[in-house]
Amino acid sequence: MPSTIVDVQMTVGDVMIRPATAADAGGIREIRNDAILTSTAIWTGITQSMSEAAAWVDEHLERDSMVVAECDGFVLGYGCWAPWRAKEGYRFTAEDSVYLADGHRGRGIGALLLNAVIASARAAGMHTMIADIEAGNLASIALHQRLGFETIGTVKQAGTKFDRWLDLTILQLML
Ligand SMILES: CC(C)(COP(=O)(O)OP(=O)(O)OC[C@H]1O[C@@H](n2cnc3c(N)ncnc32)[C@H](O)[C@@H]1OP(=O)(O)O)[C@@H](O)C(=O)NCCC(=O)NCCS
Numbered sequence: 001m002p003s004t005i006v007d008v009q010m011t012v013g014d015v016m017i018r019p020a021t022a023a024d025a026g027g028i029r030e031i032r033n034d035a036i037l038t039s040t041a042i043w044t045g046i047t048q049s050m051s052e053a054a055a056w057v058d059e060h061l062e063r064d065s066m067v068v069a070e071c072d073g074f075v076l077g078y079g080c081w082a083p084w085r086a087k088e089g090y091r092f093t094a095e096d097s098v099y100l101a102d103g104h105r106g107r108g109i110g111a112l113l114l115n116a117v118i119a120s121a122r123a124a125g126m127h128t129m130i131a132d133i134e135a136g137n138l139a140s141i142a143l144h145q146r147l148g149f150e151t152i153g154t155v156k157q158a159g160t161k162f163d164r165w166l167d168l169t170i171l172q173l174m175l
Contacts, residue, residue, distance in 0.1 A: 010112070017112045020057060020066035020078060027075025028068065029053035031101050040134045040166055041099070043159045063124065067116040069100070069109045076104045079113030081121045084130045092127035094175075098143065110143045118147065122175045129175055135167035149173045 033047040060066035066080040077100035084095040133140045149171035158168035
């Protein structure tokens with residue numbers, strides 16, 4: 001079956017945006033676990049084991065919904081989409097995620113990844129994309145607004161981590 005993401009593969013400077021493969025699971029896990037341990041971007045403190053990370057990446061590979069940013073053989077970041085909610089009535093609504101390793105942010109790579117994720121969701125026939133973002137995550141909110149997402153609103157104290165309440169800002173892009 002032709003890949004929907006391959007169509008948006010590109011190289012910008014020394015960074016290549018390409019579809020993820022199973023071999024990227026270790027690099028993706030490292031970035032994801034760092035965000036789990038050090039930030040409020042992911043609302044859990046439970047890190048992924050290698051087998052959990054491989055299974056999670058595989059789920060995305062099956063729906064062709066994950067891209068990575070690679071430089072010199074290293075995964076600098078990843079972007080993906082997945083169903084926003086499990087019930088079948090939500091099946092045309094995707095939720096996106098974009099994560100870069102510390103030290104590689106603010107260079108435009110997040111925008112390249114999110115553009116590729118949007119293109120993939122469109123190609124898969126998704127109707128709309130939602131971003132659930134911790135209200136204080138100004139970089140992620142700016143990234144999404146830059147790519148055309150509209151701010152829908154903020155749910156106050158929707159979650160908790162590091163012994164404080166977290167507000168959830170919801171943004172949406174019609175695909
Ligand atoms: C959020 C994240 C993916 C953004 O990726 P990035 O590569 O740093 O962003 P880009 O360089 O592509 O910037 C995209 C836009 O957002 C803006 N932006 C980026 N970082 C910003 C910041 N800290 N504050 C304000 N605006 C910011 C940029 O100015 C740019 O807009 P412009 O083109 O009008 O200048 C990245 O910062 C990251 O990985 N953060 C940690 C993980 C995370 O929070 N992920 C999102 C979870 S919801």
